[in-house]
Amino acid sequence: MTQKLTPKQKALAINLDSSIYGTFAEIGAGQETVRHFFRAGGASQTIAKAMSAYDKDFSDAIYGKEYKNRYVTQQRLRKMLRYEVSLIEERLDRESNPGKRFFSYAxxxxxxxxxxxxxxHGWVGIRFQTKENEDYNEIVIHVKFIENDATLQQETLGSLGxxxxxGAYHYQDNPRQLIESLYDDIALDKLEIDMIDFSGPVFQYVENRLMSLQLVKLGMTEAVIFNSDGNNMLPADVLYKKNIFAVRGSFRPVTLVNIxxxxxxxxxxxxxxxxxxxxxxxxFEITIANLRAFGDIDERDFLDRVDVLAKLGYNILISNFSEYYRMVEYFATFTNKYIGVAMGVNNLLDVFDEEYYKNLxxxxxxAFGKFFRKDMRVYLYPxxxxxxxxxxxxNNxxxxxxxxxxxxxxxxxxxxxxxxxxxxxYSEIYSREILRKIATNEAGWEDQLPKGVAEMIKERGMFGYREELTFEQFK
Known part of the structure; x- marks a missing residue:
């Protein structure tokens, strides 16, 4: 097993790579990240500029004003990254800096x-090149601080940066390893990462929904959300001060009963x-426990489920909330408005099973105090x-x-x-029976799914579907 490097060792390794050169722009907490590079030695080979536009007027003069004066946003971060890269390209002559791979961290x-x-909380990101003169790549993450001391939070932020x-320069070909490495020298109880987004030529084949799944699977966050377009969403942006209605299921596949x-x-x-x-x-919520119901998580099966939900236009929540009360408690951190949970009778019987709450x-x-909170209601399907x-x-x-x-x-x-x-x-539609018919090519399951879903399953070979070959096709 390869020994993990400390932040100082990583900063020194970057500084000693003469091809990596760029800028640091850190707003809000100070210059925690760039400090590592200054202290490691050899920083002149890496740092073109380091700045902290802490004053809002100065920040506005550089990057422009933000809507409703919101500065800790994804939009602000991306604006910073792109502005700083444009300055690098404008001010540094490529002929005078041959072989340089530019970056901007913010x-x-x-x-x-x-x-x-x-x-x-905050937004952290890097815009970088892996080869000279190639298009830029971006990695953007959202973090929530857990520690109760500002100085400790600043130190954690520096290590994360x-x-x-x-990771951008050493693990870009393995984004899963890159995600895991974000917590090198950082304990999980210090920081939560609840959104990550990869873009650019080196990440053109990266499925961001699978990267979101990694965050939950590795315990970096409790839940992630992505929309019907497959884009990762910040939970706070989606849920803040909203009425929330959730449906939990395996959705393997979505049936007319679910709808x-x-x-x-x-x-x-x-x-x-x-x-x-x-x-x-x-x-529409799917739990990690459900995804692991048959052993290790099958990523193809996961994408099949969420692709069908996406086709129907729904936002998807992936969580590690095995118990319903944890899901409601999570929603309540974002809103004080109404929360509704739709569930079947069997699910409600599980809610009333004391075995699930021995850890409390x-x-x-x-558990019921957290679940049946004010303005929360269960909508029960027979x-x-x-x-x-x-x-x-x-009633019965x-x-x-x-x-x-x-x-x-x-x-x-x-x-x-x-x-x-x-x-x-719809009362006699059972998803397990549908799955069996799909896998055995038995007729009659198509009309038990929402419009267009059966065609999608057949076209993409989802859930074990294989088109039955005629004798002529077999030959």
Missing amino acids: NTVTTINFDKTMKG VNLIY DMFENGLDMFAKDAGCEKKQTEVL SGGILE YKDPVTHELLDS LKVNNNLKELYKYFKINDRIVDIVNINPD
């Missing part, structure tokens, strides 16, 4: 405030919240037992005897409501 952050009510620059649950549940949620549907952020000192009562054909809903499902009164309390107070206007024709 960050715009805010650390913990004096009252410690805001932990701080060194790791990013070193019936979602559409009718959302109709009820919009009425309960007194808002338009467009004022609600809708998320307050057990199931603590389930038809394939053996008895009994239709189960909130059976929880453990010691939880019956607790269940009644939530039902009487409308914290658990049945989804109405469901299509009874």
Whole structure:
């Protein structure tokens, strides 16, 4: 196993590479990253310029004003990176600097405030060349500070910046290793990375959704979000002060049951919240535990699931929230508005299973305090037992005897409501049966999926589908 380098060793390795040359622009917390390069020695071979436009007027004069005076944004960071690279190209003659691979590193952050009510967050990125005169590549990440001391946060930011620059030049051909290396010399409980984006010629074949998956898989963040276009989104931008309606499932594949649950549940949620549907952020959630249900995560299977959801126009949340209360607790960090969760009867029975809450000192009562929080409601979709054909809903499902009164309390107070206007024709659609038919090329599954999904599965060979060959094709 290769020994990990310290930030000082990485900075020195970059400084000793005479082909790497660029600028540092750090706003908000100081010049934590460039300090490593100055102290390592040989910095004159690497640093063309280092600056910190800390004053807003100076910053505006350099990079322009921002909408609503928001400076800690992705837009600000990308503007900084591109402006600084343009200055390098303008001011440094290529003939006088043969073989140079230019870069610009930047960050715009805010650390913990004096009252410690805001932990701080920021954007960090690098725009760089891997070969002389080639187009530039970019890596942009969003970080959330966890430490409770501004000085410690600054030190962590400095190490992260060194790791990013070193990774850009040494691991650009292996983005998974690059992501892992961002935490070299940094403990997971010091910093959270909840968004990453790769772009440029060297990353043209990188699937950013898989990179988001890596963040959750490696414990760097609890959840990531990407939209129907496949773009990674900052959770805070998507969820901040929004009404949120979530549907959890395996979506392997999306069926008419999922859509019936979602559409009718959302109709009820919009009425309960007194808002338009467009004022609600809708998320289809898949958990890491679900992706690992059959062993290691199958990335092809993962992309198949999210591609189908994307085709239908939905935003996707990938999380490590095995328990529902953790998902609701996560949403509550971004909003104090209404939260709705649509689920089937079997899922609600899991919620009322005490086995899931042994890790909590307050057990199931603590979990319910976090789950059934103010302005949160469960929208329950009935389930038809394939053996008895009994239709189960909130009125006849059976929880453990010691939880019956607790269940009644939530039902009487409308914290658990049945989804109405469901299509009874969908009550005997089971995703496992559909998967079996897809894999065995058995007819009849196509009309149990939303419009266009079956065609997509067949065209791309998703979920084990293989077109049956005729004798002439076989020959």
